């Protein structure tokens with residue numbers, strides 16, 4: 001059993017790679033007994049309990065905007081995940097965890113602590129865009145500029161890279177969940193119906209788009225009438241999606257533009273010729289790659305594994321630590337972390 005694990009602890013999904021394979025891909029959620037704090041479930045099972053628990057059970061998503069928001073529960077979720085994949089051999093495990101590029105020292109510390117409390121022997125953090133570059137096989141070790149845009153659920157992480165490291169970067173909270181919020185806001189305004197986050201997510205996946213689809217699609221969804229409080233069915237179509245999602249899409253594009261503007265001019269030239277690499281689950285939103293390409297005026301490339309390439313890159317970095325020689329990366333041991 002391998003004992004090196006590459007982890008992408010995402011706001012919506014946690015993906016763990018070992019060697020060349022995915023060993024865990026679960027929704028980032030945990031449920032526990034409210035009174036005792038005892039773990040009930042971690043991952044998809046806990047996610048299904050969200051918004052449906054009696055008072056005796058609490059179900060939460062412990063990662064918000066790419067960082068730990070509820071430490072104790074995040075730690076017990078991570079322990080459960082790692083025990084599941086490490087087969088009680090955590091004391092031998094080295095883990096590499098991807099984090100947003102603009103993470104604070106405090107936020108880094110809580111991830112180190114959660115990993116070491118889960119029993120990992122050595123822990124190293126890596127910025128998500130660097131891991132992604134490795135995971136998709138982008139050669140970022142030469143003095144040639146490239147840019148990665150990761151539209152996740154809670155964070156959009158944008159970074160320009162060259163010579164094995166980050167040059168300019170920015171993480172913003174406008175990401176996949178913001179599209180859901182925009183859908184809910186639009187439906188309340190235009191249809192007087194209140195919908196929950198799950199319904200918004202389903203509508204986005206079924207008919208969400210930011211450019212015209214070849215065929216207009218209409219679906220029926222359910223919510224609660226804003227004024228009567230009664231269950232209400234309504235129809236919504238793809239043209240309405242374009243209106244609902246426009247501002248959020250523009251906001252992400254503006255952040256990308258601002259990172260490009262801050263990047264040194266020699267590198268900007270490389271970016272204009274090679275284009276933007278777009279990853280993360282948000283890149284699957286219909287029309288978003290074209291929308292971004294039109295807004296910035298450069299080519300946008302998507303990848304086959306947008307939701308798992310960061311975790312894949314962390315596992316590859318563990319195997320080829322040399323790839324990170326130009327950055328300030330090092331493993332911290334359990335002893336070192338417990339002394340700090």
Ligand SMILES: Nc1ncnc2c1ncn2[C@@H]1O[C@H](COP(=O)(O)OP(=O)(O)OP(=O)(O)O)[C@@H](O)[C@H]1O
Nearest residue numbers: 010011012013066152153154155176280281282285
């Ligand atoms: N078919 C789809 N259409 C539109 N959006 C989608 C689709 N599938 C997934 N998404 C969105 O992708 C996002 C999740 O992407 P991803 O798994 O990369 O996020 P994460 O890594 O968990 O979050 P973060 O990186 O912000 O911590 C969610 O907002 C989800 O709604």
Ligand SMILES: [Mg+2]
Nearest residue numbers: 010011152280
């Ligand atoms: Mg992510």
